[in-house]
Amino acid sequence: MNLARRSTETGTGHALVLGAGISGLCAARALSEVFDHVTLVERDTPAGDGATRRGVPQGAHVHSLTVRGANVLEGFFPGFVDELAADGATLVNALSEVEIVFFGSLLCKVPLGTVLQASRPFLEDRLRAKVCAAPNVTLLDGREATAPLTTPDRSRVTGARVVVPGVPGTTEEIDADLVVDAMGRAGRGATWLGTLGYGKPVEQRLRVDVAYASRRYRLPPGAIGADKALLVGATPTRPRGLVLTRQENDIWVLSLYGFGGGHHPPTDPDEFLLFAQELATVGGWEALRRAEPVTDVAAFAYPHSVRRHFHRLRRLPDGLISIGDAICSLNPIYGAGMTVAALQAAALRGCLVGGTRNLPRRFYRSAAKSLQLSWLFSTLADRSMPQVPGTRPALAALLATSFRATMRAAATDPEIAAAVWNAVSLTGSPAELAHPRVLAGTLRNWPRRRSVR
Structure with missing residues (x-):
């Protein structure tokens, strides 16, 4: 041609x-x-x-378009996000309509902007x-x-x-x-x-050995209250996570993930739900227990992050x-x-x-x-997981302690919660986490050393 x-x-x-x-x-x-x-x-x-x-192959798993990503698409196609919403996609106010548990802490809910939740094929x-x-x-x-x-x-x-x-x-x-x-x-x-x-x-390669398993459901209206998404992140001692989001046409998708072969989620439907039960909040589990599955469980493996x-x-x-x-x-x-x-x-x-x-x-x-x-x-978040090879144990422990302390601060401080979300969603710069106010909150929640007697 x-x-x-x-x-x-x-x-x-x-x-x-x-x-x-x-x-x-x-x-x-x-x-x-x-x-x-x-x-x-x-x-x-x-x-x-x-x-x-x-x-x-990752198309069956959770996808969302952050505020920043939606703004770029709006720049290419004015009105595109509203068209998607009119066609069935879910618009979510982060963080007021999202329940997020990072490093064991439930982040403070604060309105920060609209996230578009829809399946990748949609x-x-x-x-x-x-x-x-x-x-x-x-x-x-x-x-x-x-x-x-x-x-x-x-x-x-x-x-x-x-x-x-x-x-x-x-x-x-x-x-x-x-x-x-x-x-x-x-x-x-x-x-x-x-x-x-x-x-x-x-090439930079960081082996993370993450695997996903996902399934789509119909949930009863208001099954998890006013929330439209639930995120439970992995921790160093429990390197497993859960994401439950409402996508187009009131279909919900549950994605489970884990770092390392011993923590990869199963694809057997009964074992899949047991894996979810270990991670979900009480309200999230009650919703899943009553949910109607509409697809089989799909699996996807992600061995390493790559930058060229x-x-x-x-x-x-x-x-x-x-x-x-x-x-x-x-x-x-x-x-x-x-x-x-x-x-x-x-x-x-x-x-x-x-x-x-x-x-x-x-x-x-x-x-x-x-x-x-x-x-x-x-x-940096990946390296806080001891299951991710190539990071000195002392550095991994320091990163994990820092993230845990920051999330504890974000549980009660709306500004710190906003800084965390902006870093994760690329809405703002991750450098916001180094702001003196955020650092002060992190240090206040830093674990105290036990005194030696």
Whole structure:
């Protein structure tokens, strides 16, 4: 397929986005404002009926869009959040309609903004429809990219070779002025850089060994009072967690997770409920006991968090960028994945204002800034768990003590609760947790040493 190409000095021409998940769709939306034509290539054939895609095995588990992530999507599509709510999604006021237990403390309830709760397929289907409604955006599904096309000297990527998976003789070459790797955490774009002679970006990997199990339910109206979500986080001595949220059309999803093989949640329905009973609040358990399951239990394993430092590469070809999980994949228990994807697309949009000259390097620097604090916060929280290898026991204990003391302060102080939520949801900076007022509250709740007699 040879689409007409124009000079990218003015930012016009053809952009090719490989992968039509959340990050690929958001990237395509940003690119459609600048490029004459944008083509999305997706391996899966979207059913459009709320079913989980093969390429998104985590789609059956809890998803939510934070205030910051919703604001980015609103910037791309004004009124989008209200449209989703009108179509059945649940809008939740955090923290006044969310019961959160972190490190054993129930956070103080304080109104902080609206969180959108919907299943991943529900949100992705509607986002895809919005993006593909643009006259200059085309979706090619049922195809997979296998290799980049380049100029003879490999200084520029000029497109990609794609195939219909499992069907011989279906190779086609798609020319493009810009190729965007949105194919996920496997990092094929990074591998391509290596094969082209540019070297792969340095990778940070933190093994967390988290596994999920989820099931959807119908709950009686008001089953957990006025709350629309219940979160019970893991602790170092009990590295298991529970998330129960109301999603679209009054369907609730219960996701259980655990760090380390001995704490992974079971998929047997009876054992699944017993695991939940150990974690749920009294009200949450009573609701689950009376709930009507509407799906089987789905499982998902997440071995490690990954960050690739593209911004540190000394040499990059023109015409190729990676985005989304291909750059940074965070432990999903913090619920920041879709927001981080949206923030990277916003960074791309900002870079495109300056044209496409030297775009890869400018974008990677901007994307690195947008995700730096979220990576820091999630990895520090992970390292507080002794089940996560690679952290000195003394540091893990110090982090756990610090988080526990902060959450105790957040149980009675609305400002500290707000700082905690802003850090977790990326609504504000995790640096708020280092504010003198927050530190003072943390120190007041620091465990006292027993006197030696």
